[in-house]
Amino acid sequence: xxxxxxxxxxxxxxxxxxxxxxxxxxxxxxxxxxxxxxxxxxxxxxxxxxxxxxxxxxxxxxxxxxxxxxxxxxxxxxxxxxxxxxxxxxxxxxxxxxxxxxxxxxxxxxxxxxxxxxxxxxxxxxxxxxxxxxxxxxxxxxxxxxxxxxxxxxxxxxxxxxxxxxxxxxxxxxxxxxxxxxxxxxxxxxxxxxxxxxxxxxxxxxxxxxxxxxxxxxxxxxxxxxxxxxxxxxxxxxxxxxxxxxxxxxxxxxxxxxxxxxxxxxxxxxxxxxxxxxxxxxxxxxxxxxxxxxxxxxxxxxxxxxxxxxxxxxxxxxxxxxxxxxxxxxxxxxxxxxxxxxxxxxxxxxxxxxxxxxxxxxxxxxxxxxxxxxxxxxxxxxxxxxxxxxxxxxxxxxxxxxxxxxxxxxxxxxxxxxxxxxxxxxxxxxxxxxxxxxxxxxxxxxxxxxxxxxxxxxxxxxxxxxxxxxxxxxxxxxxxxxxxxxxxxxxxxx
Numbered sequence: 142x143x144x145x146x147x148x149x150x151x152x153x154x155x156x157x158x159x160x161x162x163x164x165x166x167x168x169x170x171x172x173x174x175x176x177x178x179x180x181x182x183x184x185x186x187x188x189x190x191x192x193x194x195x196x197x198x199x200x201x202x203x204x205x206x207x208x209x210x211x212x213x214x215x216x217x218x219x220x221x222x223x224x225x226x227x228x229x230x231x232x233x234x235x236x237x238x239x240x241x242x243x244x245x246x247x248x249x250x251x252x253x254x255x256x257x258x259x260x261x262x263x264x265x266x267x268x269x270x271x272x273x274x275x276x277x278x279x280x281x282x283x284x285x286x287x288x289x290x291x292x293x294x295x296x297x298x299x300x301x302x303x304x305x306x307x308x309x310x311x312x313x314x315x316x317x318x319x320x321x322x323x324x325x326x327x328x329x330x331x332x333x334x335x336x337x338x339x340x341x342x343x344x345x346x347x348x349x350x351x352x353x354x355x356x357x358x359x360x361x362x363x364x365x366x367x368x369x370x371x372x373x374x375x376x377x378x379x380x381x382x383x384x385x386x387x388x389x390x391x392x393x394x395x396x397x398x399x400x401x402x403x404x405x406x407x408x409x410x411x412x413x414x415x416x417x418x419x420x421x422x423x424x425x426x427x428x429x430x431x432x433x434x435x436x437x438x439x440x441x442x443x444x445x446x447x448x449x450x451x452x453x454x455x456x457x458x459x460x461x462x463x464x465x466x467x468x469x470x471x472x473x474x475x476x477x478x479x480x481x482x483x484x485x486x487x488x489x490x491x492x493x494x495x496x497x498x499x500x501x502x503x504x505x506x507x508x509x510x511x512x513x514x515x516x517x518x519x520x521x522x523x524x525x526x527x528x529x530x531x532x533x534x535x536x537x538x539x540x541x542x543x544x545x546x547x548x549x550x551x552x553x554x555x556x557x558x559x560x561x562x563x564x565x566x567x568x569x570x571x572x573x574x575x576x577x578x579x580x581x582x583x584x585x586x587x588x589x590x591x592x593x594x595x596x597x598x599x600x601x602x603x604x605x606x607x608x609x610x611x612x613x614x615x616x617x618x619x620x621x622x623x624x625x626x627x628x629x630x631x632x633x634x635x
Contacts, residue, residue, distance in 0.1 A: 178380040181370030183210040185323070189362025191226040195340035196356070197237060202228035204241075204360060210249065212383035218249045220269065226360065230340040237281040237341030241358060243329070245273025245307050251384040260387050265313040267325075267384075275331060276302040281341030301335035313366065318381050323364035330357050411435075441465075502528065502537070502604035505563060506597055509546070512558040513625035514566050522563070525604055526571035536607040539563050540581040544592065544599040547622075549584060554622035556582040557614075563602045565627050580613040 185208045192199035208222025226241040249269040254262060279299045286295075311325030330336055336355030337343050344354060370379040380386055408417045411425045413435055420435030429448035430438045438447045441455045443465055450465030459467040503521035505514065514522070529535060541560035543552040560580050567573040588599045 177214065177383065178386075179373035180212055180380040180383045180386070181368040183366050183382050184208075184369055185210065185222070185364045185366040187222075187323075187325070187362045187364040189360055191228050191241070191358060191360045191362075193228050193230055193239060193339045194357050194359060195230065195337070196342035196344060197230035197232045197235060197340045199340070199359070200229040200231060202226060204362070208364075210366075210382070215254050215383045215386060215388040216251055218251070218382070218384050220247045220249050220271075221245070222247075224360065226358065228358070230342075235281075235283040235342070237279050237284065239277055239279040239339055239341070241275060241277045241339075243273050243275035243305055245271050245305060245329075247271030247307060249384075254384055254388070261315065261381065261385050262387075263315050265315070265321075265384060267311045267313060267323075268309075269311070270306075270308040273305040273307060273329075274302070275305045275329070276300075277331075277339065279338060279341045284342050286343060299338050299341065301331070301338055303335045304332045306330050306332060309360075311364075313364075315385060319368050321366045321368075321385075323366060325362055325364060327360040327362070328357055329360065330355055443467075500528075500606055504601050504603045507559055507600045507602070509544075509595055509600065510555070510623055511625050512541075512555065512562045512623045514562055522566055523571070526567055526573055529567075529573050529577060530571075536577045536579060536611075537604050538579040538581050538607040538611060539602055539604055540583055540587075541602050542583050542587055542599060543585045544594065544596045545585050545588070546595050547585075550617070550619045551622045553582060553584040553617040554619045556584045557616055558621075558623050558625065559600075559602050562625065562627060563604075579607045579611050582614060582617070 186205075187207070188203075188205040190201040191204040192201050204224060204226030206222055206224040208220050210218055210220040212218045221244075223244045224241070226239075228239050228241070230237045230239075247269045248271055249267050251262075251265050251267055253264070253266045277300075279301070280297075281299070282296045284295055286297075307327055307329045309325055309327035311323050313321050313323040315321045331339070339356035339358060368381055373379055403418060406416065406418055409415065409420070410417055410423050411420070412427070413420070413425045413429070413431045415431060415433070415435035417423050422431070422434075422436045425431050425435060425437050426446075426448055429446065432438055439445065439450075440447055440453045441450070441457070443450070443455050443461045445461060445463075445465035447453045452461070452464070452466045455461055455465060455467035456469065459469055461467050502525055505518035505521050507513070508515065525537070529537060539560045541556035541558070541563075543556050543559075547555070557580070560582050564575070564578045564580055567578060568575050585599070588596070589601070590596055590598050592599060
């Protein structure tokens with residue numbers, strides 16, 4: 142239990158170091174500047190052919206797992222991962238098969254990143270060692286165990302676990318800033334008495350059960366490693382993991398930037414207060430006002446520079462003369478307005494009425510089988526009356542219509558009544574002379590919508606400018622049609 146707690150403490154400490162490696166605060170006043178950039182994490186997937194070296198001949202098995210790695214600096218990094226492996230040992234007629242699961246934390250040293258000759262390493266040489274914890278099961282046949290593990294049939298299964306020490310070496314090849322491939326060899330040993338039963342054959346002394354030496358798990362494998370991480374807290378892209386980067390890269394960049402800066406030269410050729418290094422107009426006229434770039438000012442943008450502009454702030458929208466003075470026209474007087482209006486009125490001609498046939502006048506609608514003018518149509522008739530009053534020479538034809546309900550003869554009389562009702566309303570309510578209104582009807586023969594039955598749009602009376610010489614149509618034959626009453630009287634011509 143003590144060993145297990147120690148392993149967990151080491152894993153926790155390594156994780157804490159990896160999270161705080163780059164968080165050292167700057168001294169007060171900001172005098173210190175760190176040249177270690179925020180870098181990315183590495184996520185790796187690995188697969189290989191593990192085998193156990195022990196008392197029996199080892200056979201290649203298969204295994205795989207994953208890891209997460211974080212740089213502490215340009216040399217040291219911490220890697221935490223897990224492994225599943227399955228191996229086999231055999232010396233005829235004895236054999237053993239083991240299944241292994243482990244987790245570990247390793248300290249990785251990139252030994253060739255001490256060289257500062259390139260911005261990034263193309264090949265990284267890594268040495269690593271660490272502690273972990275493993276659990277394994279070994280199934281054995283024809284293997285005699287120690288007295289404590291003796292099986293009458295020399296066959297059985299052993300379960301074991303314990304703290305594990307791991308060490309190894311590897312090469313990694315940088316493919317791109319986001320991806321690299323590694324080849325590694327890891328050697329793992331279970332600490333304590335369980336370290337000699339990986340192959341199922343435990344060496345023991347006759348005087349006791351203590352083993353003489355341990356078995357080792359060998360794990361040659363290939364890793365596929367991906368660099369993860371977007372931007373740092375300032376929004377800049379994170380660096381590749383530091384074990385790939387040149388420790389002096391940022392220092393070198395800063396020195397190169399300093400060397401690229403121009404040498405300060407206070408020369409001001411035109412004495413305008415802007416040194417030649419940043420002056421975009423090095424020969425400004427003497428005494429001319431300039432902007433921060435050293436360019437002669439033209440405050441009102443009239444293309445006359447301020448030093449010779451007699452009106453540096455001319456009102457916008459006007460042309461200027463050679464001296465920059467805006468040519469603002471004199472204000473218009475009341476006499477000017479009267480003269481303009483009189484000239485316009487002298488040439489004004491009233492429109493002729495030949496085009497009145499193109500006028501649009503409202504349409505009024507009726508309820509089914511009725512020629513009563515509804516309240517909703519009063520406003521339209523008022524508008525028509527106003528047109529007639531404002532154009533005293535205009536005559537208007539009023540045409541009644543019906544929908545397709547009822548017989549043709551009935552609908553002819555009903556459309557006649559609707560035209561008559563509209564005319565008498567204009568005469569009686571608005572004082573329009575009867576001789577300016579021409580009565581016309583169309584029955585059901587002139588529909589607005591193709592409806593076979595009842596349609597409010599087809600039950601209407603419409604208005605148009607009457608043609609020259611057009612007169613009232615006579616009432617069609619047939620009995621009275623529709624419901625309603627006329628509002629006219631004999632004095633109105635009804």
